[in-house]
Amino acid sequence: MNSATTKSGPAKASRPIGVFDSGIGGLTVVSALRTLLPNESISYIGDTARIPYGSRSEATVQRYSLEIAAMLLEDQAKTVVVACNTASAVALSQLEKSLPVTVTGVILPGARAAIAKTRTGNVGVIGTRATIKSGAYERALRSLNPDVRVTARACPLLVPLIEEGWLENAIADEIIMQYLAPLVDEGIDTLVLGCTHYPLLRKAIARLLGDGVALVDSAENCANAVRELLVRENLCAPETNGGTLQVALTDPPDNFLRVAREALQLEVGEVQLRYVAAHAL
């Protein structure tokens, strides 16, 4: 593999993996990628100036996703990972059409993990309004197993609850149960945490649902899908690469970055501030 730098930048395999999310929840995917692919450099952009995507229209989420992906291409990203359930749910096919590199979302890897875990075929999915409204998880789950039974529910208060840091208190428990009780009544045995924020509530959700319900988040499975893709396309970084991580946000970080950093044990380093470029695609 040739890692010499040319006018168009370093050889493709040595270029970074571009990862984006509406905020910093996508660092769960970065964490999984770092563990699985330590030689890979990663350029991460969290669009904190326009978070949350989950309550916006499809057209706006598509426009925002294209704008952020364009910034990752400026960073010479060799492939783009959509570490955001909402953007994966409503903008993936548009990104695939528009970008000159491969694109991996979190929906299909999450669905695969759920199908692997469920014993009864009765799966629950929680996510933002936009993710649930899109029906993307249902489609992905049914494409893997047409007989699966899916109960989906939008939980718009969970993200602000997590960002307030109320992860383990009585109010958190009540809000979680208000949303999950109908899924429990449906008898689900597997629950997809269909938003990159939700793993931070994993402990509370697991305690409230008990051992009878397996929890699935897509971070690890998404990282596996990216590894398969890089191998297939002969794009794995050379072992001499020494993977680096560059994190940029579109609005200065607040307290939640510290919370996530500690929860993920991720060495984030200096965070860049980058304004969103005009829509260039």
Place this chain on the structure above:
Amino acid sequence: MNSATTKSGPAKASRPIGVFDSGIGGLTVVSALRTLLPNESISYIGDTARIPYGSRSEATVQRYSLEIAAMLLEDQAKTVVVACNTASAVALSQLEKSLPVTVTGVILPGARAAIAKTRTGNVGVIGTRATIKSGAYERALRSLNPDVRVTARACPLLVPLIEEGWLENAIADEIIMQYLAPLVDEGIDTLVLGCTHYPLLRKAIARLLGDGVALVDSAENCANAVRELLVRENLCAPETNGGTLQVALTDPPDNFLRVAREALQLEVGEVQLRYVAAHAL
């Protein structure tokens, strides 16, 4: 007053009042303006594609406010009303410096109403993170009465709670009391609802706090301030004007618009969709 149309648009007095908010909460101010100034036309923009402002940095809120204000100037606004507590708290002086028309925020009118209502001089203020962090209400209250005692608290879960439509349930009550208990302990006799969403929780807050605490929202007082300004500047619309209301959003409206419409009994008509123009000031 000359209402003839010139190349630069209609005579200034006949032009609309421009009103903006990060979303549609600012329609509470529009409602008060319609009642008080029925001859005035209003152009309203809610920046729903980038709501909420309250959790963003000052620099980003200032940039967004300037961009939306520029769109109101395109509508020939004769004056601009910042019907958003966060933007009023962190972007008002920059708007005043940058815009060629007068600007009215909601903070000073709200502070005036609180000073008029309090008997003990012990005032509470609730708002978004950005509003409370700015200290704008404390400064406004102290400029009116240096002896006032102010207890302020950011309540970031209230806006998503309202947008979820959970206005009167046990979870809403618990979240409200979690935030307000320290203010009650301080012995406040007046509470400023320092966010245009909060009047939709007014009933629950009033019930929980009881008769001993007066609630203040700035909508009506802001409308009064606008009337005084128009009279002072000789900019009142002629009686023949027949005030109209034009509402535009930067992202298509969701269910919350219907909720607000009904709660405010406001005839909103057809809602326009307008993309945010590039920063032009």
